Amino acid sequence: MKIVAVADYEEMSKVAAAYIVSTIRSSSSFSLGLATGGTPLGVYQQLIKNYQTQQTSYAHVQTFNLDEYVGLSPQDDESYHAYMNHHLFQAINIPPEQTHVPNGMAVNLEEECVRYENHLQERGGVDLQLLGIGQNGHIGFNEPGTSFASRTHVVKLTPSTLAANARYFPPSKKQPTHALTMGIATILQSKEIILLASGEKKQQAMNQLLNGHMSESVPATALRMHGAVTIVADRKALQLALAQREDYDDR
Numbered sequence: 001m002k003i004v005a006v007a008d009y010e011e012m013s014k015v016a017a018a019y020i021v022s023t024i025r026s027s028s029s030f031s032l033g034l035a036t037g038g039t040p041l042g043v044y045q046q047l048i049k050n051y052q053t054q055q056t057s058y059a060h061v062q063t064f065n066l067d068e069y070v071g072l073s074p075q076d077d078e079s080y081h082a083y084m085n086h087h088l089f090q091a092i093n094i095p096p097e098q099t100h101v102p103n104g105m106a107v108n109l110e111e112e113c114v115r116y117e118n119h120l121q122e123r124g125g126v127d128l129q130l131l132g133i134g135q136n137g138h139i140g141f142n143e144p145g146t147s148f149a150s151r152t153h154v155v156k157l158t159p160s161t162l163a164a165n166a167r168y169f170p171p172s173k174k175q176p177t178h179a180l181t182m183g184i185a186t187i188l189q190s191k192e193i194i195l196l197a198s199g200e201k202k203q204q205a206m207n208q209l210l211n212g213h214m215s216e217s218v219p220a221t222a223l224r225m226h227g228a229v230t231i232v233a234d235r236k237a238l239q240l241a242l243a244q245r246e247d248y249d250d251r
């Protein structure tokens with residue numbers, strides 16, 4: 001894994017966005033895997049800024065989101081579909097039919113997982129996957145204990161994830177307890193992966209990712225099996241992990 005250590009959230013966002021833009025611009029057909037949450041917001045702002053100033057086109061891009069809450073529709077502000085519309089899709093020239101998010105309102109959730117996974121495979125898989133990391137080491141919503149062989153599936157969110165994400169739900173809104181997520185094997189099939197991490201709260205997870213044992217109890221450690229992972233993380237997120245390592249690109 002390549003580690004790009006940056007100063008702060010802003011630099012993390014700029015470095016990751018610049019890379020995404022360069023790959024999109026150098027390709028005639030591109031499949032981008034997307035994450036939600038607080039971490040990639042700055043990247044999406046940078047992509048929008050770049051679209052407005054450099055006219056980078058997304059007409060040839062299709063996107064696949066990692067996950068979605070069960071029971072929330074694109075009309076729910078807290079759904080990941082609404083998040084993507086609001087924070088990226090509406091502000092760039094990507095045709096809506098080229099954006100894919102699992103359907104958390106599907107009557108048969110198991111069938112929806114199979115449909116999403118097949119849809120992704122039929123379109124040739126993800127070229128570049130953007131990931132955040134949970135405080136408990138999850139990637140997508142693959143919680144500790146998820147099989148490294150997993151494909152898109154339904155998950156019960158852990159108390160740690162529910163607590164970490166409670167801030168995104170107003171008191172009037174019931175927080176979903178389940179989600180649909182690409183599996184670990186699905187994520188590992190991406191040709192290339194960028195994992196973002198910022199802030200002290202990610203220190204433990206980053207230390208386990210970089211220095212701990214590879215284990216299903218820390219889902220992100222599966223990334224060590226992938227040959228093309230770049231970690232773009234700020235000093236606070238890397239503080240514990242880098243104290244023990246030298247193999248990073250110190251900007």
Ligand code: F6R
Pocket residue numbers: 034035036037038039040066067131132133134135138139140141
């Ligand atoms: C979201 C996702 C999650 C988040 C993780 C970190 O699509 O896949 O794995 O990346 O929970 O969330 P934030 O960025 O809010 O700290």
